[in-house]
Amino acid sequence: MTTGKPTPTIAQWIALLDFRDRYGRTWKDALWTKWGNGQDHYEPHAADLHAVRNHADFGPSWLHGLKPDLLQRQRERFTLTLAHRDDNTVRAEQEAVASALANDDGHKWADMTPEAQAPYTRKATLAMLALSNLRYQREQGR
Incomplete structure (x- = not known):
């Protein structure tokens, strides 16, 4: 609902x-x-x-x-604060974003093969990294 x-x-x-x-x-x-x-x-x-x-x-x-x-x-949903997160948290966030991207395209994450998941994982990684880098640059006053 x-x-x-x-x-x-x-x-x-x-x-x-x-x-x-x-x-x-x-x-x-x-x-x-x-x-x-x-x-x-x-x-x-x-x-x-x-x-x-x-x-x-x-x-x-x-x-x-x-x-x-x-x-x-919304930015905070996708931004990694690497200094405050462990690898498992980062992986979980990455998978959550990748899963949501796949779901947006009409695919069920749990039913997808690792090969089918790979493009969504890459997109999620790039999006989260880009947002993290922008946040870091802003914090540094660049």
Whole structure:
């Protein structure tokens, strides 16, 4: 049973976080402009940005109302704080993100072979590492 409002998928959150990190404090205006002129097609994660724009519950008006604290909570879901985590925790988080990405594509993680899981594990690792690196750079004032 699902309750509450629909939320973007993990891949869509990652696309939004990546876009925000690349465009800075005016990222919403940049995304609205790209959505309006079709330039979002050339962005990394273009399909996920399109999906947010075209979803009945999201789009430009949803983006306008998106609060920074909600986006930050989503970032914290995917960001590794390696200094404070052990390897088992990191692996568990990686598997959780990979599983969610697979589920977003309509696959059941438990039923997948290791070979079928591998691309999702790579995506999860890259996404989590990229977000961790951005967080570290921001903490270092870069």
